[in-house]
Amino acid sequence: MAASVEHDSLESMEAPQTAVEVEETKTFKDLGVTDVLCEACDQLGWTKPTKIQIEAIPLALQGRDIIGLAETGSGKTGAFALPILNALLETPQRLFALVLTPTRELAFQISEQFEALGSSIGVQCAVIVGGIDSMSQSLALAKKPHIVIATPGRLIDHLENTKGFNLRALKYLVMDEADRILNMDFETEVDKILKVIPRDRKTFLFSATMTKKVQKLQRAALKNPVKCAVSSKYQTVEKLQQYYLFIPSKFKDTYLVYILNELAGNSFMIFCSTCNNTQRTALLLRNLGFTAIPLHGQMSQSKRLGSLNKFKAKARSILLATDVASRGLDIPHVDVVVNFDIPTHSKDYIHRVGRTARAGRSGKAITFVTQYDVELFQRIEHLIGKKLPVFPTQDDEVMMLTERVTEAQRFARMELREHGEKKKRSREDVGDNDDTEGAIGVRNKVAGGKMKKRKGR
Known part of the structure; x- marks a missing residue:
């Protein structure tokens, strides 16, 4: 008793x-x-x-x-x-x-x-x-x-x-x-x-x-x-400045590049909803000269740890991740979190933005909201109990980036396609043993091959 x-x-x-x-x-x-x-x-x-x-x-x-x-x-x-x-x-x-x-x-x-x-x-x-x-x-x-x-x-x-x-x-x-x-x-x-x-x-x-x-x-x-x-009901940290951006889905890439330029000098964690999109966006940003590394469930274990360590050691300032990476990882310095794809579960929003403004430091979180995401976004606002302000942008400056971004998108698509074909061939030779978080037997080898040549040029 x-x-x-x-x-x-x-x-x-x-x-x-x-x-x-x-x-x-x-x-x-x-x-x-x-x-x-x-x-x-x-x-x-x-x-x-x-x-x-x-x-x-x-x-x-x-x-x-x-x-x-x-x-x-x-x-x-x-x-x-x-x-x-x-x-x-x-x-x-x-x-x-x-x-x-x-x-x-x-x-x-x-x-x-x-x-x-x-x-x-x-x-x-x-x-x-x-x-x-x-x-x-x-x-x-x-x-x-x-x-x-x-x-x-x-x-x-x-x-x-x-x-x-x-x-x-x-x-x-x-x-x-x-x-x-x-x-x-x-x-x-x-x-x-x-x-x-x-x-x-x-x-x-x-x-x-x-x-x-x-x-x-x-x-x-x-x-x-x-x-x-110790955590009260779904609160997000006080020192965290949260914003949203309402944009047509076809301009998401362009706005992302604009934000990375505007807030240059910070470390970024960018969340995408799928492994494929993480990979595509990483290639797109690399083609534009950003030091971006992906982290998702289809990478082999050693690659994931390698990515994570490069980011931790500040050798790279942009980490692109799926929700695999969004919880529980001890990543010490993230100044800005970008929800490139809005999370489908509103609770995941709390965990994603929890990567920044830690241990008393301040941080920013910016969520991209397209015409298809309005309802999800309203749910997030309801959950955290506050209305988020719009992140200020100069739309004419954003549009000036369109041409370069479109070109980089084309390259990224080509690289993904090549990579997909290479992967098919190698999968016939080798069985795969990744079993975490729905890795469907796909290993990412994008870091090798073509990317290295590109840097060497």
């Missing part, structure tokens, strides 16, 4: 309690994290805990199951990694924790944080995701790492086919971006995983939004959980 009372009081006092705690609690040590891990936080430059960490860590250390409602960039990886490492120090054990994530990039990112936090205590992680050779993963699992970070599909694969690998001794399960794991139709995989891990475990479920599917999963997977919410 006492536990449920504590739970209720937490729920009811949620907002004021957080405020008080933020005032009082200044360090990870105050939250109950052991000294070794506090030092690791210092080395990573984590001077003080974020809101979600202040709420979740003490409860996790008490052994409670947790539902964390927090957006990307809120420090939620630390909120589950620190309690898990803390517990691992107390009772060292192999195959101690499993973290499920929707995408491979996020899995690698979480693994990096675990390894950085646990470097002084020798924590070993294995990342088990699609698009990477199964055999080497089986070998990594045979060494029985402490932490397994996986996408559900590939993990099931190993649970069924890798001899000697099981999770029967597992102590912690984390589902990060649970809403997205479920939206990507991994429900059956998650159910299978829940069946083969111990009932007697601690479970942390993190999600940016509380959907019906997430509530159902919560009932199936968590015992008497405590809710830690």
Whole structure:
């Protein structure tokens, strides 16, 4: 009974309690994290805990199951990694924790944080995701790492086919971006995983939004959980300047080029709705001399990580992405987000624009609205509860770009066509093993071949 009372009081006092705690609690040590891990936080430059960490860590250390409602960039990886490492120090054990994530990039990112936090205590992680050779993963699992970070599909694969690998001794399960794991139709995989891990475990479920599917999963997977919410209902950050542009769809490319010129010197993340459009737009911009790189589900794993690292290292200032990339990726500096294709789910708008104006910096988000997108745009405005202003443009200046853009579009189409033919030939020779986010066995090789020649000229 006492536990449920504590739970209720937490729920009811949620907002004021957080405020008080933020005032009082200044360090990870105050939250109950052991000294070794506090030092690791210092080395990573984590001077003080974020809101979600202040709420979740003490409860996790008490052994409670947790539902964390927090957006990307809120420090939620630390909120589950620190309690898990803390517990691992107390009772060292192999195959101690499993973290499920929707995408491979996020899995690698979480693994990096675990390894950085646990470097002084020798924590070993294995990342088990699609698009990477199964055999080497089986070998990594045979060494029985402490932490397994996986996408559900590939993990099931190993649970069924890798001899000697099981999770029967597992102590912690984390589902990060649970809403997205479920939206990507991994429900059956998650159910299978829940069946083969111990009932007697601690479970942390993190999600940016509380959907019906997430509530159902919560009932199936968590015992008497405590809710830690830090994001209020779908708000977008105050320092974010949001605009829209109403334009005929045939002029989208031209307006994009105009905006990139107008706001030159900033880093951009441009969202497209399909892999194909991401690729086409990247080629178009490269033909016009912009340093643009694509990131989407049809690229092989190594290419995706390569793209991401170039952008992170500021070697490229424009990243074009599908929604694959829009959530959970730790991309530190984006000054401007452009919704080149409006998101079909209004909640995705929140996640996309969440790439900018992070950690107290300001940022811009510009959404292109064509004659076909009006209803979707109204839904977005309704969701965030504000009317967006128009981004100011000089239409005569925009129209002066038309000729150059049309020429670049022609080149981009030709390159895509050539690339498509090359791909057909190579697919007959080679089977493809990409399995994340609907990659339909298509590998993008645009970065090679013709593009390189073009630069050399």
